[in-house]
């Protein structure tokens with residue numbers, strides 16, 4: 001007999017919805033999708049007019065083996081491996097630059113990502129990255145629903161890890177359920193304490209890894225161990241330890257249901273062709289025991305493949321019964337597919353009674369038409385095109401960006417001064433950027449006025465309208481520049497001035513435009 005038959009159902013926390021019974025009886029006449037049963041597992045539906053919050057009913061997800069479980073283990077190992085290991089990866093940028101592959105250097109206001117170095121003036125690259133991330137999420141959603149939620153979201157990954165640790169100490173679903181219903185014993189307390197201790201260590205290590213992205217990792221590890229690290233490092237480790245322990249250890253599916261906006265956004269973005277974890281009720285209903293279904297089949301009566309064993313519900317990390325249809329609580333991790341495939345294999349029925357499919361295909365199959373797979377459609381092409389365009393523009397600007405820059409700001413008060421010798425003078429603040437890792441000298445020139453006179457405060461190289469300014473490697477240099485003229489200007493004059501810098505060795509240039517103001 002398949003694991004978990006009707007006897008096992010008694011132990012399940014989720015009530016069998018009466019609506020399903022009606023569907024079973026009506027099977028054969030209906031061509032519409034299975035009606036949604038609202039909140040069958042205490043989880044509110046998008047259209048549910050019930051309470052905004054339902055007290056949490058603890059979920060005891062059962063261990064499961066199968067394709068999607070394996071994929072999830074691989075994703076978990078890769079993503080956590082990257083997160084914990086990346087700060088220790090070295091990247092040789094030469095002298096005068098940190099050799100950590102990924103580093104957010106807040107004191108020097110730099111972001112290093114392998115060969116890319118982002119300056120504060122180039123924060124638009126981060127905006128581009130956010131746009132890319134959002135569009136990729138939309139594309140994933142258009143192709144296969146909440147793939148992000150089921151496999152890649154940090155909340156899912158850490159919750160998966162915490163559940164694995166919990167199973168290690170508390171046993172699988174049945175053992176854990178039984179233990180929780182028994183009075184406290186020394187053994188139970190010891191198991192619980194050990195579980196929470198390991199959860200805490202994982203949370204602490206998660207917070208520890210986070211701060212390593214903001215300083216040289218090996219040095220910071222040493223400083224943390226010898227209590228010489230800045231207090232902010234300990235503070236952030238504490239905050240991340242608390243949030244990881246709370247969100248992954250205790251709140252789990254509540255985060256997806258009540259805190260995360262993506263399920264709501266995703267529901268508004270999806271269409272009928274997006275693949276979702278779907279119970280193929282056209283094949284599964286009317287459900288019944290193995291014997292009953294076999295008898296019905298033998299007598300030529302309608303019979304489904306679902307034997308109502310609840311294995312798909314037992315393994316669900318959010319406690320959803322996918323047979324009730326689309327549900328906000330379903331993160332589409334595919335574990336119910338693995339569980340049901342295992343059941344189908346045991347009772348000798350074809351796999352994928354639950355599968356990545358669409359309700360549209362169910363209707364088509366019921367009408368005797370072939371199923372539709374439309375991955376290439378207007379919205380997926382649109383998302384892919386925008387992703388390609390944004391990625392290409394970002395790549396182009398990254399590979400062709402200059403290693404020098406110039407910013408000019410005109411003094412606001414006063415806008416101009418008239419000196420005793422009749423010279424009209426404007427003052428500017430200049431910032432010269434040297435993004436290369438070598439010391440450079442730039443020739444500064446100003447154009448726009450016929451008899452222009454440039455003075456750089458504190459610089460002795462200024463002659464007429466040029467000056468030579470040295471800027472250290474990977475640094476900026478701020479200057480005060482005074483531009484004067486003896487020419488008479490029209491009333492209210494605002495004459496464009498072009499400030500230029502030119503590398504005295506390579507000739508690489510940058511420029512900026514501001515205005516010369518008169519009375």
Ligand code: SF4
Pocket residue numbers: 284305306307308309310311312313323339340343353354
């Ligand atoms: S869908 Fe599959 S796993 Fe779920 S109750 Fe039916 S037979 Fe069991």
Ligand code: SF4
Pocket residue numbers: 277312315316317318319320321322329330331332333334335336337
């Ligand atoms: S219903 Fe299935 S796919 Fe959805 S969260 Fe539960 S196990 Fe994962």
